[in-house]
Amino acid sequence: MKAPEFTYERPTEISEALAIIAQDAHEKAFLAGGQSLLPMMNFRLAAPKTLIDLGGLKDLKEIVAVEDGLRIGATVTYSELGASALVSEFSQVFDSVLPHIAHSAIRNRGTIGGSVALADPAAEMPAVLIALGASVELASQRGTRFVPADEFFHGLYLTERSDDELVLSVFIPNSSRSLSTGFYELARRHGDYAIAGVCISDDSRPSGSFNAPKVVLFGVSDRPLRAKSVEESLVGVARNDTRKIRSASEALSDLVFDSDLHNSQDTKQRLASVCVRRALEAM
């Protein structure tokens, strides 16, 4: 479990990083917190010839409130996210989610941009960003673009990001301030990847019933899954109507669940349903 040989670059400007990745991008990888990439290299599941350390890029470490939302730099760590009053003020969901992401030592190094770029289907952050209507800011020498989180995750470790693009930030729109959110996950041990989990948002706070909920499952497929049938069934349902919430949370048959080492597809679906209901009931 030793990584194959690689060269190491540590740019101090974003333009420099983009210039390095512009050539032979498929043989290079950006290094943020290294909490997934480095173990994958040690297992020889990833073998980039060049690692481009983002640690020297100060702009990527900032959390900034801008006119239309909150811009969270790609190399902001989970610990920094948890310590930011700005982030908590934008959405309480982060305070609910962060304690479930691995352990302190990993949260001290793991970054929001790394989680997004890697797109591990069991990770919490992609589902959270979809639920909040966030987008991902990507830059390359070809230009900068924003991709809605809902369109960003394509499959197991597959995203909309091109090899030569750097995740600059995650953008959370002002609209997320008024969302109520729910979160629930089932992990065998605290800090493990969830065997099923869900992040839910809705702007129904004034009416007392679900209005336009987004229900995003994670850990049950090769990417975060929007549970559209659940969402549709919930529209207009009173938040305290436990009977209807229960029945809505079982509307998962339109989705394809993946099994994992310990759980069959049926178990995954069943546990996802429990997560949805428990998250809804707590909203």
Place this chain on the structure above:
Amino acid sequence: MTGVKFDFDKPTKLIGQPEARLDAKRLLHGRGRFVDDIQLPRMLHAYFIRSPIAHGKIVSINTSGAMDADGVVNVFTGKDLENVVEPYVGVLSHLAGLRSPPQAPVAIDCVKWQGEPVAVVLAHSRAQAEDAAELIEIEYDELPAVVDMEKALDESCPLIHAGYDSNLAWQRTVDVGDVSSAFSNPDNFVVKKRFKFGRHTGVTLEPRTSIAEYDPSDDQLTVWYSGQAPHMMQFIFAKHLGLLEENVRVISQDVGGSFGIKVHTYGDEVAVAAIAKLLGRPIKFTADRYESFMSDIHARDHVVDARMAISASGQIVGLEFDDVTGIGPYSMYPRTSAIEANQVLNLTGAPYVIPNYRATSKVVFQNKNLMCQYRAVGHPIAMAICDCLLEEAAAHIQMDPVEVRRINLMADNSYPRTSASGMKLDELSHQAALNKLIEMMDYNSLRADQLEQRKDGVFRGIGFVSMVEVTNPSPMFYGIGGAPIASQDGATVRLDAGGGIHVSSSVTEQGQGTNAILAQIVADVLGVDLARVKVTTGDTKTTPYGGGTWASRGAGIGGEAALLAANALKEQILDAASVILQAKPSELDIKNGQVVDAKTFVEKMNLSDLARTVYYRGNELPDEAKPELVATRHYRVTDAPFVFTNGAMAAHVEVDIETGFVKVLDFWAVEDCGRVINPLLVDEQIRGGVVQGIGGALYEECLYSDEGQLLNTSLADYLVPMASEMPDIHVAHIETPTKSSVLGAKGAGEAGTGGAPAAVMNAVNDALRHLGVTIYQMPMTPERILSALAETKTDN
């Protein structure tokens, strides 16, 4: 045990005191010296290429690309080592009929499990060796793999070993009383269950690591070895590499956990020693976590069909089971892979009066990693079979699980006696342990809470186990069968000129605190400050000859040897003092490092003055005085094959029937390990053991594909119990010192691991039984619990 009188209640006693262990500070300062910390000049790193398939012929190995790679010094295949290493066979004569073919450290023609070493790359760094390994081309001709142990004996099943008529390695039946009538008597209730126990493994914090260095100028092999039994390994390296035993030195000092994983002969270590001999330079091998999962021995893996007959008044009338266990393609050398099955046969039902007992175990070969002895060998299976059937039976006759135990546990005043299987039992305290347990857990309140919670859809359960543990083994365990394994241990205790005491012992330190308790015993006997006692263990060149650490023997056997040696040194000291002080030895004693008047405690001379007189100024002594200030004593258990301990444990769990998740809310353990030498260390042994037991009950399992591929080879996929999920573990003791030694200590290292799984299984079933659901498969994963619940729904 006679000959030595000892006062355990003196005001200055250290035995029994919660002394902080002396090496804790060193380890916490990061000053531990583990094998991987050692760097030797000219040292090379070994990387093993392991079979990617479970069964196949090796057609060809092309190493030329690797030989040319950066940093590579050599590559060895099985054929290259064939004439260097004498093959080994994991059988023992007292396990009659056990068979296993000769094994080579690196596969020669055929691979028989995924993970078996096929070639070794030697390079200047581990990374270079791993790079080069990717350049080695190996062609296999894949053969059908025997994966499912339940099918391994089918006539249609392929045979793993040429020349064997079946895949059976060993079988044994114990048949006592008249089991058939017990079950056919219509007055008795019969419960019958199929138990499944998953494969799991030890997951030591420090992986298996060794460095072998060979000096051809004096034919000397030195092996730094993270392991448990240095003298056993000395024999093995010598025998299989053609060296004299005295020319092999095995050093096992700081070890980061063993749990039985590190008491076996792995091809990796043997190959590394052989290559060190061939190349004449030091070779280091450090297993990484991936290869630890694939090559450290696995354990358990049993399917047991069991039934119990119980009378209407709650008396166990009969117990019967058929066990099958899969051990991989070979029986592990030299302890064999039949001991676990043998323990299951010997230990099942041992706490209870069971008049009729019949049990058969079949040990089969399969194309998976080898299975062998791991902490609490056989115990979790044995305890679960009997105690889970007992609670099931009690439920059928609507009897409380505590009451049914009181009826059936052997009476505390009924020893010595034998168990159902014929094991000699003595000095056990099952009834007292159970009583203490019930008291400490506030049983009645828990039962009331259970009913109350159930109204709100919260399903809690309480489960028990009454258990025995095999400790302090005599030669009847291994030596009798021809194994190079000492059951006796020795200690040398020496007074140095400065007044300090040096202890050298053949039991070993695995991180569990052996060195600390040896110091505590010796300081207590000699009346010196604990900080003045220094301990050396784990070096075949400098310690007495002995067995090392396994089967919970360090304190009971190693501790007794230390006590006897310290006592002998004390006599020597008092003899010398009597000459110098012109007094009778019986009028003198030692307190606080001073020779004192035995009656008045008036200080006469400190130990340093005495030692300096003896060592430097012998001219002051009469010529006929020839004082010795060093004594060695050895000790072995002679009264019985093993010294059994007993315990009673209880688990309190909550089962989420929507998710199948089990939360262990609390755990209680009352253990009788005889005299407690250091309650801090004993309690942590119990707790650590309980955690490993909970791991087996709820989390840990080596998962294989149908093709024999191990699927979970990282700590993300193989779930070890973590602190967040662990309950408070409340520990209490009953002390029934064994009369087989002066010290009276029995082992404590395996009780938790042996007992906890049954208690947790009983608790889960206690939570679910009222729903018509039970589960008898470990680990009890959420999916398995959900399946059990779903089956009930379908049945209804």
